[in-house]
């Protein structure tokens with residue numbers, strides 16, 4: 001059977017001028033405007049000859065990734081949800097500072113690295129498949145100058161029924177759970193919801209989950225309308241399990257720090273158990 005390959009819109013819409021090939025992977029500079037809390041405190045500086053030294057207002061994440069993969073390895077690419085969630089984190093430093101954060105389905109790790117600019121500890125997880133986990137570790141090393149606290153990379157498969165004690169501990173200590181663009185396949189979505197259920201209902205701790213996704217619309221004859229089947233399946237999985245969660249769509253009027261197309265199909269959902 002032919003194996004289909006997929007390219008994320010993020011790579012399709014970017015210039016490749018800054019990329020360096022390394023086997024199947026490229027290293028791309030993803031520039032971001034400094035949010036207010038990262039701007040140098042004293043923005044006017046002079047060198048020893050009295051000339052004004054211009055302060056940089058932009059940071060750069062160096063991210064190694066693939067630009068075309070099979071469906072099961074889409075985590076080797078970057079998706080718009082990762083940037084939306086990174087923007088949200090940068091726009092809301094007070095929410096992430098001094099927190100223990102876990103990301104699920106992290107892909108190449110960009111969102112976790114953005115969280116690590118503020119958080120006390122970030123645990124970046126994904127399924128242990130192909131090069132995903134080693135790639136995250138390489139990306140963390142490349143961007144170590146931005147990482148403030150502790151950074152862990154761990155395997156977490158939504159389909160596993162039991163997790164190692166070390167991972168359970170990180171989940172138990174977490175107050176914020178992040179996930180970007182993990183809702184695109186019904187079976188994965190079902191296991192993702194059961195993973196969130198396990199995390200949120202494991203104890204009495206109040207946790208906030210942020211799920212970023214791009215509603216991918218298709219037109220169906222049955223509905224004579226366009227529907228976003230993956231997103232609807234996500235809502236159905238929550239309803240089927242009778243989970244008492246509040247889901248709130250976050251207003252996307254926060255600044256855009258990274259360069260990507262913030263299309264209208266992007267949504268950010270904030271979840272709490274009630």
Ligand SMILES: C[S@@+](CC[C@H](N)C(=O)[O-])C[C@H]1O[C@@H](n2cnc3c(N)ncnc32)[C@H](O)[C@@H]1O
Nearest residue numbers: 074075078079082105106107127157158180181
């Ligand atoms: C579309 S990618 C999104 C990656 C990244 N969050 C981003 O937005 O760029 C989907 C992610 O879900 C992960 N994933 C798929 N099945 C999974 C599973 N069973 N358990 C954990 N993660 C899974 C993939 O490895 C991949 O990293």
